[in-house]
Amino acid sequence: MLRLRRFIKAWGDRRLAVNRRLHGATDGDEARALNYWTCAISHYERYLSRVPSDIGVRVRLANTFRESGDLNSAIAVLREAMASRPEKQSLRIILAEILDEAGFTGDALELLAQTQHASNGKDESRIAVEGDQNNPPAPEYEARQVHILVNVADVSDPILNATVESLQNQDFKSWRATIWGEGANAGILNESAAKDGRFVFDAERVSDHLSGPVLIIRAGTVLRRECLGWMLWALEDGVEAVYADHEANIADKFVPVLQSSPHPLDLETNPMPPAVVLLRERVEVLGSNFLDARMCLEGALQCGTVRHVPLVLASVPTSNTVAVTSSASTEQREVGGRILVIIPTRDEGAVLDVMLTSLFERASDRGALDVVVVDNGSQDVSTLSVLDRWRQRGVETLRRDEPFNWSSLNNAACEGRPQPIVVFANNDMEMLSDGWDLEVRRLLAMDNVGVVGARLLYPNDRVQHAGIVMGGFNGEPLHEGLRVGRDERGPLDRWVRRRPATAVTGAFMAMRRSVFDQVGGFDAENFAVSCNDVDFCLRAGATGWTILYAPELVLRHHESLSRGHANTESKQQRAAEEMRRLLARWGARARFDPTRNPQWEARGIRLFAGMRSLTTEEVMDWAIKTESRPFGQLETPTLA
Structure with missing residues (x-):
């Protein structure tokens, strides 16, 4: 039987x-x-x-x-x-995971309670629950006294005492704390802290006797017991400042606030900057601004190295959200000269017409645009008619009858054209931002910005591109915010604010012509169709240029209408081979992204679906790899 x-x-x-x-x-x-x-x-x-x-x-x-x-x-x-x-229990578990991922955590937990796994107490799901992440122990560090500045302005005694107790519970004991602000006196402390000689009070100004490392926090900040140990370790090797992650009370719930690696352009638009900052030396400041983490970090980034410890090392009672703008309109500098726009196409005259019309209609200075359409063998009569009509309006057509090679077409269009700004764009786009050309000029005039990418939307208004994350899906690059709703903001508003990115899509990519020449253009030999934009951004970043995601530039994208999707075996093989070349060329760098905190856990294309615990070695690796360095001092990976 x-x-x-x-x-x-x-x-x-x-x-x-x-x-x-x-x-x-x-x-x-x-x-x-x-x-x-x-x-x-x-x-x-x-x-x-x-x-x-x-x-x-x-x-x-x-x-x-x-x-x-x-x-x-x-x-x-x-x-x-x-x-x-x-009766199939595994279906319940998978459904519960997806319900949780979609935000229906209550339904997910109810479903799990019905399963045999849940009743047996087995944790078979990946549902994220509230609670402390287990931080790894800090490595060995140089023990030196830390001076802690605590601002007590506009807080109650219990909130202050929560901070005081967390200081007394630190694993590292060699510290002194100045409690600063109006009403700062021993009477506001609990009995235990009032007898602790490490606390001093300064109601009017910061003590003139600060020396050595200085930690700045606001009253109500509760430090994890390992906080000072980790911050002191990161401050070694001549580092000027260190910051860590924290959790904040948002809508009566403590939510992790996970930062990116140190960068002045990220800090500039960050709605919730770091709440805990350790400085190598005292800072000369006036008034209460000495506790402004953004200002302290901005100063440190200008004069030296800054490190980020990717651990939640503190809790703050409020989100301390800061209003910021994603517009570059406050940046008065502009890159002058004409703008060269390059658009490869093959047939699809109707969508090309939409793209060209939207570019000119929404430009603030149409007369400063030089548009070149690279015609890659169009045969459709209506497309040829569109090209002829735009040619009469001053749009140049460059005919290239050859197998489709996006990199080669764009490189060819750049040859012999001296415009200081170059914009590479797909034909299947529609510009939605008024004054886009002025924004490009201002964005590229920002310090060290070499390449600018846009926010792209599908025709149904879902997001198609909000920057590119390396190693995002199965170790390969992935568009951020893929298929989320237009109004979704992402962690720390990263999908709707201007910030550094490791790479941006070539579907709309603006850059200084000098950067294009310095990097050597697109690699037409190895990346004819895909991965060419990512490879270019990695090479530009390796020479010290900042790649900027700029959501003030918004376009609608009908992806791959000219050449079609990779839906045949030959196209799929080509795409897989080009991805293999990208990963081989860049090695570990192709799987590492300094703009995405390593505590984030991905589930499919959802890059921020949960949190994971890190080992001591992983924290150290991130802090050292992502430390800020002066412009032009970055190491260039070997291009094998």
Whole structure:
């Protein structure tokens, strides 16, 4: 009987494998492995129309929707699967994870409570719950006295005493604290702290006797017991300042505030700057501004090295949100001269017409634009008519009858054209920002900014691009904010504020011509179609230029209309080979992104879906790799 059951099972498995291969499920697996979600979904749905009872493929379909960012469709597919197989506990767990990821944590927990895993107390889910992250111990560091400045302005005695108790509980004991501000006196401390000789009071001004490292915090900040140890370790090697992550009370809930690596342009627009900053030496300040973390870090970034410790080392009672602007209009400097706009195209005259019209209509100075359309072998009569009409209006057409090579087409259009600003754009776009050309001039005039990328939206107004994160999906680069709603802001507003990025998409990329020449243009030999923009940004960043994501530049993008998606075997093989070359060329750098805090945990394309604990070695590695360095002093990876 046992042999018979085994034979029947083996026969069923073989039959299932044949059906999956014949009716599209295997094709779906291959497309999904290459992140071609639309293609994979189509194959899975075609298969399930023939074999609706295959729960395994139904789960693959749900996970593909999840990876593409369409959580509602993933939930619907899994609910349908559960209706047909209510006894299958694994379906409940997967559905609970996706419900939690979509923000329905209550429904997720209720669903888990119904499972056998939950009743047995096993933690089979990945649902993030509130509670302290377990911070690793600090490495060895030089023990020296730390002076702590605590601002007591506009706080109650209990809030101050919470800070005082956290100081007394520090693993590192060699510190003195100046409690500063109106009403600062021993009477506001609890009995234990009042007897602690390490506390002094200064109601009018900061003590003139500060020496050595200085930690600045506001009353109400509660430090984790390992805080001073980690901050002191990071302050070694001539570092000027150190900051760490914290958690803040937002809408009556403590939420982690996870910072990026040190950069003045990130700090400038950060709505919740670091709450805990350790300086190497005392600072000369006036009034209460000495406790402004943003000002202290700005000063440190100008004169030396700054490190970030990617650990939540403190809690603050309020979010301390600071109003910032994402507009570069306050930046008065501009890069002068004419702007060269390069747009490769092949047929698709209607969308090209939309792009050209929107560029000119929304420009603040149309007469300063030189537009070159690189015609890569258009045959469509209507497209040729569009090109001729725009040629009569001053738009140049450069004919290139050759196999599509995005890098080569753009490089060719740059040759012999001296404009100081170059904008590379796809034909399947529509500019939505008025005065975009003026914004480009101002953004590129900012210190050390060499490349600027835009915020791109799909036709349904969901986000297609808010910067590129290295190692974001299966170790490969991934667009940030992919498929989120237009109004979603992201952690620390990163999808809607101007900030440094490791890379931006070439679908709309503006740069100084000098940067293009210095880097050597796009690599047409190795990256004909894909990865060329990421490779260029990595090379520009390696020479010290800042890559800037600028959401004040907004375009609508109908992706890949001219050349089509990589939906054939040859296109998929080409894309996979170019990705392999990118990862081989850049090694570990291709999987490391200093703009995304390493405590973030990704789930599919959701790059900020949860938190993970770090080891001591991981914290040290991040702090050292991402420390700020003077412009032009960055190490250039070997380009093998």
